[in-house]
């Protein structure tokens with residue numbers, strides 16, 4: 001089988017590095033070009049030393065990109081919308097990892113992010129979570145991958161919304177994030193003496209991913225929904241843990257809820273339901289997911305009330321971005337959806 005040619009814009013970043021790592025081990029892919037402004041002409045291993053010995057690829061400049069079969073874009077939010085019409089001339093298929101094309105409604109986008117430079121393209125992109133949009137992703141040329149925190153929250157809550165089990169205004173998401181979620185560009189808040197050891201509440205309200213979580217979950221609700229997100233930066237490089245609290249409409253047992261989760265996700269290769277009664281890891285744990293494309297989900301119903309707590313975990317750089325993107329690419333090219341995404345993680349780590 002002829003391999004597809006893939007190029008990556010923004011390949012020196014954390015998401016780009018994970019794309020390189022996964023795609024170098026993908027049997028149907030040849031990486032054509034990978035861009036970086038600051039490392040142009042240097043080996044990609046300068047930015048991603050974990051890839052030493054696996055590739056001789058050197059970084060290119062964006063302006064030197066040649067035509068390819070699919071283009072991944074790992075640019076900071078707000079950049080891809082300035083040039084998307086040009087990128088569309090380079091490749092017939094595009095997967096954007098940033099936030100620019102995730103929201104399909106302009107007013108909603110502008111409320112959360114400000115002005116959009118190519119609003120006419122918002123409707124062209126399909127939101128990248130395969131578990132919700134598999135058929136649409138198979139049949140599109142343009143995918144906007146979900147935000148990492150949004151991916152974890154949506155997958156954790158989806159069965160509750162799909163089956164109309166909860167009050168859709170009373171959903172509280174406590175998200176704990178590792179430092180790599182902020183990307184590779186240093187800032188004062190990511191500087192080691194400031195970041196190390198923190199339990200920093202940095203977005204108690206108005207986290208921008210709220211917009212995409214509501215966009216995706218409201219499809220299953222006949223009333224308005226309101227998702228309340230609070231985000232905390234914790235001592236971790238990779239990983240997200242969301243603890244979602246909500247209230248059940250009916251007095252369902254924990255077993256009933258497990259059955260609904262099992263039914264919803266029974267054919268999903270990357271969703272694992274964690275219901276262990278013994279051992280240390282009885283609930284999802286991001287540490288165990290480092291480098292994997294899994295989303296682990298666990299739950300417990302409060303015996304004293306109708307409160308339900310559902311916990312989800314992912315690696316923000318894999319299921320939360322690069323792995324999700326490769327999963328979408330596999331669907332867009334008719335490959336086995338799991339190709340290149342089989343890494344099972346490490347224990348102990």
Ligand SMILES: NC(=O)c1ccc[n+]([C@@H]2O[C@H](COP(=O)([O-])OP(=O)(O)OC[C@H]3O[C@@H](n4cnc5c(N)ncnc54)[C@H](OP(=O)(O)O)[C@@H]3O)[C@@H](O)[C@H]2O)c1
Pocket residue numbers: 009010011012013014015016035036037038039062073074075076077079097098099146147148180181182183184185316317320321
């Ligand atoms: N980090 C995560 O966990 C995560 C999760 C989900 C989604 N995402 C999304 O993925 C995208 C990339 O995130 P990241 O964490 O990889 O960020 P990052 O580490 O800061 O990387 C950004 C990349 O873009 C390049 N770049 C920056 N400004 C540019 C410009 N004006 N023109 C051309 N290239 C430019 C940078 O390289 P040079 O400066 O060398 O050109 C670098 O390769 C973001 O949109 C982010 O929202 C990230």
